[in-house]
Amino acid sequence: xxxxxxxxxxxxxxxxxxxxxxxxxxxxxxxxxxxxxxxxxxxxxxxxxxxxxxxxxxxxxxxxxxxxxxxxxxxxxxxxxxxxxxxxxxxxxxxxxxxxxxxxxxxxxxxxxxxxxxxxxxxxxxxxxxxxxxxxxxxxxxxxxxxxxxxxxxxxxxxxxxxxxxxxxxxxxxxxxxxxxxxxxxxxxxxxxxxxxxxxxxxxxxxxxxxxxxxxxxx
Amino acid sequence: xxxxxxxxxxxxxxxxxxxxxxxxxxxxxxxxxxxxxxxxxxxxxxxxxxxxxxxxxxxxxxxxxxxxxxxxxxxxxxxxxxxxxxxxxxxxxxxxxxxxxxxxxxxxxxxxxxxxxxxxxxxxxxxxxxxxxxxxxxxxxxxxxxxxxxxxxxxxxxxxxxxxxxxxxxxxxxxxxxxxxxxxxxxxxxxxxxxxxxxxxxxxxxxxxxxxxxxxxxx
DNA sequence: GATGATTTGTACGTATGTATA
DNA sequence: ATATACATACGTACAAATCAT
Numbered sequence: 056x057x058x059x060x061x062x063x064x065x066x067x068x069x070x071x072x073x074x075x076x077x078x079x080x081x082x083x084x085x086x087x088x089x090x091x092x093x094x095x096x097x098x099x100x101x102x103x104x105x106x107x108x109x110x111x112x113x114x115x116x117x118x119x120x121x122x123x124x125x126x127x128x129x130x131x132x133x134x135x136x137x138x139x140x141x142x143x144x145x146x147x148x149x150x151x152x153x154x155x156x157x158x159x160x161x162x163x164x165x166x167x168x169x170x171x172x173x174x175x176x177x178x179x180x181x182x183x184x185x186x187x188x189x190x191x192x193x194x195x196x197x198x199x200x201x202x203x204x205x206x207x208x209x210x211x212x213x214x215x216x217x218x219x220x221x222x223x224x225x226x227x228x229x230x231x232x233x234x235x236x237x238x239x240x241x242x243x244x245x246x247x248x249x250x251x252x253x254x255x256x257x258x259x260x261x262x263x264x265x266x267x268x269x270x271x272x273x274x
Numbered sequence: 275x276x277x278x279x280x281x282x283x284x285x286x287x288x289x290x291x292x293x294x295x296x297x298x299x300x301x302x303x304x305x306x307x308x309x310x311x312x313x314x315x316x317x318x319x320x321x322x323x324x325x326x327x328x329x330x331x332x333x334x335x336x337x338x339x340x341x342x343x344x345x346x347x348x349x350x351x352x353x354x355x356x357x358x359x360x361x362x363x364x365x366x367x368x369x370x371x372x373x374x375x376x377x378x379x380x381x382x383x384x385x386x387x388x389x390x391x392x393x394x395x396x397x398x399x400x401x402x403x404x405x406x407x408x409x410x411x412x413x414x415x416x417x418x419x420x421x422x423x424x425x426x427x428x429x430x431x432x433x434x435x436x437x438x439x440x441x442x443x444x445x446x447x448x449x450x451x452x453x454x455x456x457x458x459x460x461x462x463x464x465x466x467x468x469x470x471x472x473x474x475x476x477x478x479x480x481x482x483x484x485x486x487x488x489x490x491x492x493x
Numbered sequence: 494g495a496t497g498a499t500t501t502g503t504a505c506g507t508a509t510g511t512a513t514a
Numbered sequence: 515a516t517a518t519a520c521a522t523a524c525g526t527a528c529a530a531a532t533c534a535t
Contacts (some may be wrong), residue, residue, distance in 0.1 A: 063339045063523065065327075089501070099525045101320075103329050104501090108284075112331030120282045121501060121531050140421035143370070147362045202359035206425060216383070280500065308522070318504040323522085340510050340522055 064098055068106035071096075076115050076126050077216055078167045086123040087116060114211065137214055142258040144207040145191070149238055149254035152197035153247040160197050167193060168239045175232045180222055183231075187222075190235065194242070194254075231257070283317050287325035290315075295334050295345050298435055305342040306335060332428070356433055361477040363426040364410070368457055368473035371416035372466040379416050380462045386412060387458045393450045399441055402450075409454065413461070413473075453479065 072092070077079045087107055093100045111118040117127050129137075156164070167190050174183040191211075195204040222228060234257040241249035291311070294300045306326055312319045330337040335348050348356075375383070386409050393402040410430075414423040442449060453476040460468035 057319055067522080068340075090499090100501090101524055101526090105324060105523095108327050108329055112328055120285070122533090136419050136421050139370075140419055140425075143366045143422065147366060151362070200355050200359055200362075202429070203362065206359075210421070241500070244301075261416050273347075284502085309520095319522090320503055320505085324502095341512085342521065 064102040065109070066104040068092075068096060068098070068102055069109040072106060073110060073113070073115055076110070078210060079216055083125050083126050083128045085126045087125065088123060114213070134214075134217060137210060141207065141210045141214060142255055144203060144210065145194070145258050146251045146255040148195050148198040148200075148203060148207060149242060150247045150251040151200060151203070152194050153242045153245050153250035155199045156197040156242065160193070164193050164197065164239055165243060166189075168235055171235065172232060175228045178228065180228065183228055184222055187231070194238075197242070275399050283321040284324040284328070287311075287315060287317070287321055288477050290327045291325060292329060292332070292334060295329070296431065296435060302347045304345045306344065307342060308457060315472075325421040326481075333432070353436060356429060360426065360429045361474055363422060363429065364413070364477050365470045365474040366462060367419075367422060367426060369415040369466045369470040370419060370422070371413050372461045372464050375416040375461065376420045379412070383409075383412050383416065383458055384462060387454055390454065391451060397447065401448065402447055403441055406450070416461070430489050449479070450476070458486075479484045 061092055072081070072087070081087070089100045089103050089107070092103045096103070107116060107124050108118070110116045111124065115127055116124045118124050152160075152164075167186065171183060171186045171190060174186060192208075198204055222231070234253070237253040238250060238257060240246075241253050291300070291306070308319045308322050308326070311322045313490075326343050327337070328337060329335045330343065334346055335343045337343050371383075372471045373381075386405065390402060390409060393405060411427075414426055417423055441450070443488070453472070456472040457469060457476060459465075460472050
């Protein structure tokens with residue numbers, strides 16, 4: 056987010072380990088052995104330690120003095136909390152977008168939305184998923200509030216592994232598109248409360264999809 | 275937030291330096307010299323480095339590879355952004371509180387509000403300010419969402435130095451109390467949208483106070 | 494419960510990149 | 515512009531605490 060161009064070892068490590076965690080290579084509860092990681096990446100323990108501290112600040116790992124850092128355990132309750140927070144933040148961004156997007160930004164959002172309509176027609180799931188990221192990104196940016204945008208982006212990255220299957224359910228694409236339509240209409244017309252409500256509705260439904268998926272997996 | 279009881283040097287340093295920054299002892303733009311800090315705290319540079327990295331993750335300092343870390347500069351634009359984010363988060367917490375507070379929590383909020391009414395009567399500014407922190411804290415907790423609550427608490431701590439004078443303006447106490455009244459009524463009656471709007475209104479007015487203060491100072 | 498092995502926390506030295514004369 | 519000074523990034527060594535036997 057705010058790391059300079061010339062990456063240091065620590066930065067690279069932090070990014071790589073974060074990826075390993077978010078992609079599930081390092082499962083929750085796994086111990087982060089400094090020595091092992093240092094060896095694996097062919098560096099000393101110092102940058103490894105600093106990288107781990109960065110991850111701790113992001114909430115990806117838990118730090119207990121004198122004991123190995125472990126990948127943060129995510130309980131279903133915590134996950135639920137995160138999804139709710141995510142939804143509220145997205146809704147807030149939509150609200151602010153309705154209030155403060157420039158005409159050009161509104162136009163861009165509409166264009167993106169229309170482009171996604173074509174992807175729904177051809178049932179291009181992969182294309183839609185990618186375009187969807189851009190779509191939501193436009194709304195984060197449209198809030199014109201980097202603090203909120205950063206928060207929601209970080210949260211989404213953490214939730215990403217749990218959202219993978221979200222568009223697999225049959226009929227999800229057209230439904231998403233219809234929900235997006237309400238969001239776009241509200242934002243473009245400057246309807247703050249409407250944008251908030253529409254987005255909240257949209258992401259809550261995504262959450263429901265997730266809940267049903269984990270319920271299946273847990274059983 | 276999640277630091278164990280047995281503090282390590284790094285933790286103590288991070289806490290202490292953070293205090294120095296938030297209290298203004300270390301002004302924005304000030305360089306954090308590892309050598310100097312290590313000497314000042316009578317430790318080696320290693321824990322100092324790690325503490326600085328923690329602070330960077332919190333957004334308190336900026337990290338530029340191969341150059342001294344500096345206390346994060348807060349431009350008026352950034353401050354404005356933070357206040358807006360803060361307001362939106364508070365409003366969101368109020369919204370969620372209206373939806374998910376337990377009867378006991380609603381009762382507690384009402385009690386706190388009534389207690390503050392007495393402080394307004396006696397024009398006890400100091401007492402009101404302290405009670406106000408509790409009041410807002412009840413609403414953060416009432417959201418039953420630790421993610422959001424943490425976000426807003428951290429933001430508030432960062433904004434605290436810029437809010438000091440907020441209750442100095444004449445007539446601010448009764449006005450705050452009246453605004454609180456609308457918030458409490460909405461939350462207690464389970465009116466989510468109303469709670470959101472009322473809180474947003476309340477904190478936006480606080481922001482206005484701040485803006486006029488800085489405008490005076492800048493001119 | 495005590496002892497040994499493993500791993501973290503801290504100190505310090507060296508090299509490299511940045512800023513300055 | 516080149517060189518010098520200086521601060522950080524990284525490596526290595528040791529001490530202290532935790533865990534495992």
